[in-house]
Amino acid sequence: MNAVANPRRERVDAARNRVKILAAAASIVAAHGVEGLSMADVAAAAGVGVGTLYRRFGDRSGLAYALIDEREREFQEAFIEGPPPLGPGAGALERMRAFLHALTDRTVEQLDLLLMAETASPFARFGGAYAAYHAHLSMLIGQVEPEADGYVLADALLAPLAAPLLAHRMRECGVTPERVKSGLDDLVAGFA
Template structure:
């Protein structure tokens, strides 16, 4: 078993990243309309069909409004991912169990991994592109929050484990580029990926130093 001084100190709370700044009511309405239209396009036609012109038409606003609000398509995608990330964080910080508080820690880790796989099933291509373009960004922002969350739960589930290392290991298993490769080239179903993650998690949490 690890000595107490060998275990990493846990931070007291999880920060929520990338909260949008306060904005005027009309600007907020346009923002929500544009992002809702972007979500619909991605869900229906795929991310490759997301363009500024089509997005403006679907949202019922001028294309200039989209450019002024988001700058370019990368800005739209960044806002979409921030919105989904904030929803995920709120769910695992304060939502119902097993993703939120109230369930055993191992069940909460499993629920987080499954929820993240569901997010990747829609946005995996976008996140994989971001990882490839700027690899260092993968380990900032949302990744740091996810890591803290998993470190806390793994430490609760089995205090004898190296929670920081294992949190990185589990997050590596749901890297966007890894997920896209499994889905596109390995032809794995979402169910198979989740089952594999369950097996990995069970093996990791049962081990001890």
């Protein structure tokens, strides 16, 4: 059965619980940071059982991804069908630069949640969002430099935005988001 043609519908009570859980988790993160996000506290604040949380989200990293999800959907919509230069209608180099700048801002905005989510397992970073970013950059690289290995080069452009590396560079080394963007601009300029 095609999941897209026939999406699994969420029960009304499950949808209501999801909204309560995510609101409680967001409130806890806003008040206490990601370090204060415990499954027991979220369950208590949402008025649901801890088992419900574990069944729904798996663990804290699953809950972190759920909190990240709405912002991620907005970001993907912007680079897939939004206005140029991030969306279609601008040249490939301009789109690459706009995409990497927007991704830097988006990563910094939710850095602690991404850090928790991306370090949950060795390959946690390489889920759906990363695959979308990678495909987008590979396509743009192919438009600019058809002979280049866009598959590998997309990873090189995304590497500086890995949450653990970005957090380390910003917090331990004093690197600013503007400096990261400038370095990415230098990499993109190599395609011209």
